[in-house]
Amino acid sequence: MGIETTPALARRAMLAAGAALLAAPTVRAQGAPIKVGLVAVLTGPQAALGTQLRDGWTLGLRHLENRLGGRPVETIVIDDELRPDVAVTKVRAALERDRVDFVVGVVFSNILQAIMRPVTEANTFLISTNAGPSTFAGRGCNPFFFTTSYNNDQVHSVMGQAAQDAGYRRVFLLTPNYQAGRDAMAGFKSRFQGQVVDEVYVPLTHVDFSAELARIAALRPDAIFTFMPGGLGVNLVRQYRQAGLQNIPFLSTFTVDEATLPAQGEAALGFFSGANWAPDMENEQNRRFVRDMEAQFNYIPATYAAQSYDAAMLLDSAVRRVGGNLADRNALRQAIAAADFRSVRGAFRFGVNQYPVQDFWLCQVVRRPDGRFQTQTVRRVLEANVDPWAGECRMPGRV
Amino acid sequence: MNTTLLLVQVLNGLQFGILLFLVAAGLTLVFGVMDFINLAHGVQYMIGAYLGATLAALTGSFWLGLLLALPAALLFGLLLELLVFRHLYERDHLSQVLATFGVILFLNQGVKAVFGAAPLQMPVPEALSGGVRIMEGLLYPAYRLAILAAGLATAALLWVLVERTRVGMLVRAGASNAPMLSALGVDVRRLFMAVFGFGAMLAGFAGVMAAPILSVEPGMGDNLLILAFVVIVIGGIGSIRGAFIAALIVGLVETIGRSMMPDLMRLFLDASAARQTGAALASMLVYIVMAAILAFRPAGLFPVRT
Numbered sequence: 010m011g012i013e014t015t016p017a018l019a020r021r022a023m024l025a026a027g028a029a030l031l032a033a034p035t036v037r038a039q040g041a042p043i044k045v046g047l048v049a050v051l052t053g054p055q056a057a058l059g060t061q062l063r064d065g066w067t068l069g070l071r072h073l074e075n076r077l078g079g080r081p082v083e084t085i086v087i088d089d090e091l092r093p094d095v096a097v098t099k100v101r102a103a104l105e106r107d108r109v110d111f112v113v114g115v116v117f118s119n120i121l122q123a124i125m126r127p128v129t130e131a132n133t134f135l136i137s138t139n140a141g142p143s144t145f146a147g148r149g150c151n152p153f154f155f156t157t158s159y160n161n162d163q164v165h166s167v168m169g170q171a172a173q174d175a176g177y178r179r180v181f182l183l184t185p186n187y188q189a190g191r192d193a194m195a196g197f198k199s200r201f202q203g204q205v206v207d208e209v210y211v212p213l214t215h216v217d218f219s220a221e222l223a224r225i226a227a228l229r230p231d232a233i234f235t236f237m238p239g240g241l242g243v244n245l246v247r248q249y250r251q252a253g254l255q256n257i258p259f260l261s262t263f264t265v266d267e268a269t270l271p272a273q274g275e276a277a278l279g280f281f282s283g284a285n286w287a288p289d290m291e292n293e294q295n296r297r298f299v300r301d302m303e304a305q306f307n308y309i310p311a312t313y314a315a316q317s318y319d320a321a322m323l324l325d326s327a328v329r330r331v332g333g334n335l336a337d338r339n340a341l342r343q344a345i346a347a348a349d350f351r352s353v354r355g356a357f358r359f360g361v362n363q364y365p366v367q368d369f370w371l372c373q374v375v376r377r378p379d380g381r382f383q384t385q386t387v388r389r390v391l392e393a394n395v396d397p398w399a400g401e402c403r404m405p406g407r408v
Numbered sequence: 409m410n411t412t413l414l415l416v417q418v419l420n421g422l423q424f425g426i427l428l429f430l431v432a433a434g435l436t437l438v439f440g441v442m443d444f445i446n447l448a449h450g451v452q453y454m455i456g457a458y459l460g461a462t463l464a465a466l467t468g469s470f471w472l473g474l475l476l477a478l479p480a481a482l483l484f485g486l487l488l489e490l491l492v493f494r495h496l497y498e499r500d501h502l503s504q505v506l507a508t509f510g511v512i513l514f515l516n517q518g519v520k521a522v523f524g525a526a527p528l529q530m531p532v533p534e535a536l537s538g539g540v541r542i543m544e545g546l547l548y549p550a551y552r553l554a555i556l557a558a559g560l561a562t563a564a565l566l567w568v569l570v571e572r573t574r575v576g577m578l579v580r581a582g583a584s585n586a587p588m589l590s591a592l593g594v595d596v597r598r599l600f601m602a603v604f605g606f607g608a609m610l611a612g613f614a615g616v617m618a619a620p621i622l623s624v625e626p627g628m629g630d631n632l633l634i635l636a637f638v639v640i641v642i643g644g645i646g647s648i649r650g651a652f653i654a655a656l657i658v659g660l661v662e663t664i665g666r667s668m669m670p671d672l673m674r675l676f677l678d679a680s681a682a683r684q685t686g687a688a689l690a691s692m693l694v695y696i697v698m699a700a701i702l703a704f705r706p707a708g709l710f711p712v713r714t
Binding site for chain 1: 413416524525531545624631663680687691
């Protein structure tokens, strides 16, 4: 049941299509939407983090009236399923079929590592809003890669410094037995000079911490440091409290945050965490962000959402600076690197490796007047901190 | 490592074993009696935890939540049986594995769609919120003692049901030779349905009991399911007694292995290498023990079919 076409008609159609193709770049520069591929894990056990990341971006665009630098935006949401192969396939499709102008997001470092080459080799800017592995901060730094989060090592070293400042002499370390867990211990030890009484690794699928808790009780350290993301952290925090160990200070990274606090509740009260942002930060941008996140999505945002929100503001400022013209990659890169926007964490700028140079805070879990739990800044631990890898980065001046 | 710590670790191991037994009991019944591989047993445990957490939040009481979650888990199990599993009994094991794996994916996403991806919490009941001081600076939560008691009570109840009642006799007969039982005029379908519903309820019970100490989240049953399979294979498929003994063995090996392996390795290796190899070896230990037991008793410790 095909449509009958005469040769002449077909030729005319071809010519019209050709003309449309030629005209396309100018049309895009004027009114066509900017396309952004947003990569987040939205299924499986870690989906809560990806959901935060996506919602933070969504709120950012809503505050910008769905425009980046005056041009309308179309977001293509990509669920990476926390599987690198899936992420690469879907991101390739977004680059080649949808012709996205930016790729934004990514919760986990292994996903970022997988999509790094496909995106940057297509001369497309990749803005990580959470994953910040050391691989791309030092020798592997890339002109097409920016992150609005941090370098992973920094967050762990914040807790090492905090333990040092607090005068703890004997600390017990507990992390899952995989690369990020070993990095966490190394990061902590890079600034902690006291004695590490024991280092314990547990499987990523661990559920019952009673054996480890008995060991902690037997060693009686001044404090423990742990990195237990997601459900692992929920189990550990609740069992730690139930075992009556809360008198031993609980220092952690990515273990008590707004994504897990609804399930940890009272058990996490008073526990410490290291972060570059917390919901209570006092500035105009942040108050609006937290208030509207709660109103729109009915939960308190965590860093995943805050860093995504910042990415929306960052791209808005960059597109505005180049007058909506994304074709000149060098100009666009300079515009992003200028970071001419108001971050929810206050001061924000990019270092030479295009990772943020920012303050890091010691945070503590508190109960708000309305009964919900959130983290709150206690004190600034590191000021305008540059990650330890930046010195190794030889960033090319032009692309 | 001193004796007190070792005793505490033994207690921890027993308690983890009991929790495993609660999950494995239903699995071994369904696998043994019906010769049906139900990978979805882990999600039934998850459903139990979600039902318990939701109903406890709605009623404001742990006990009411537990009481209501049990029939709800039973009904849910029967519904799954009616819709999916019933059509698989005649098929080979591969079809069962594929179909029940599909059920896992479907239900894991299902609970995420209904309850959201963030973990839920179920509070420890007021009466059991205290703890017993078992060593300097360490409380043993009363709730964990309650899990121990509940597990032992379940084991005793199952033993009476299986060994001392008429239904139990049919279940044992079904486990050793289902076609013969059918030929003797027993409605095997109905028996299967009852066993399956009961197994689902046991898994749900385990889920509710675990909810106050573990995080209630999508996929929470998947990790436990693997250990539950290890338990029923060691114990002998279909044997409640075997599942009980094997669950305690696995719980003890898991816990003691994890706490002692790194120290043991330190005899041969330097500290940092010992920690990592110790941790890696400890997570393999359960499977090594399984392989060793199967080498001597290929049908498990208490084989049902001879």
